[in-house]
Amino acid sequence: MAKSTRNMQPGFKKYILEDSTYKGGGKKIVMPDGVTVHKLSSNENPLGYSPKVKEALANTLDDLSLYPDNTDIRLREALVKDFDGVLTVDNFITANSGSEIIDMISKAFLNEDDEVIVSQPCFLPYTAFTRWMGAKAINVPMTEDYDYNLDGILEAINDRTKLIFLASPNNPSGNYIPLTDLRNFIDKLPDHVVLVLDEVYRHFA
Ligand SMILES: Cc1ncc(COP(=O)(O)O)c(C=O)c1O
Structure with a gap:
């Protein structure tokens, strides 16, 4: 952000104005012909995603106009199972x-x-x-x-x-x-x- 623009925004926290924003890895890698590269640096999965994800997304399309469940309780219950019940739902927080x-x-x-x-x-x-x-x-x-x-x-x-x-x-x-x-x-x-x-x-x- 240019200095002159900064001065026009007196309400911003100085720590944020002074800092740069996070830039993730680049999208494209150019390689010689015949060389295949599986880019993994931004958590890409070269195997694609599970068909179960596709099915779950398709099943919820009609609910897009509704607020989602902001407790994420089903996900947290599933995580408890994944950790063999050693932890409880209160041990997890979820985010995007x-x-x-x-x-x-x-x-x-x-x-x-x-x-x-x-x-x-x-x-x-x-x-x-x-x-x-x-x-x-x-x-x-x-x-x-x-x-x-x-x-x-x-x-x-x-x-x-x-x-x-x-x-x-x-x-x-x-x-x-x-x-x-x-x-x-x-x-x-x-x-x-x-x-x-x-x-x-x-x-x-
Ligand atoms: C060490 C580490 N922690 C956390 C994250 C955040 O992961 P995401 O925001 O993609 O879920 C990343 C992503 O690159 C990471 O490298």
Whole structure:
């Protein structure tokens, strides 16, 4: 956004005006003739989607003029089954995307000047949503092998730390955190810190 335009919008939060918006991966990849590439970087599924999805969508077309069920209770009940009943419907929240959940978490927990620990390279919304709340993203970089520096993260925690974002498997590196390392890490976290463990690529891995 040009500076002159910014000045004409005095009501906007400075954190939002100062920041860039998230741009997802490009749509097209140009490859030499005869080479087929299956693009996966924006969660595309080269196998297409399930015929059951098509059937479910077709069955609801006539209801488009009605508000949907905003409790998403059927989805949450299905998730309880998927997790073998270990969790309850109250353990789940639903949204239109993983990014929206990250946005909701940021809004729910972050005040101005709070700190959030991330490890670069990481999924861009972790830092963008943090900044949009006026909070500060503290980077504890990944190691040369793109593993999390979990000890470094523990050392970076202070009284202002509110959230820690860990993605396992990570985007963009693909590494995941071994279970024992994760358990040891969680055991050492102080009570005022909320760990956001993003397993969006669990099924893919
Ligand atoms: C690590 C990570 N978390 C969350 C998301 C959000 O997923 P979506 O908004 O596509 O549901 C992505 C998407 O690229 C991601 O890479």
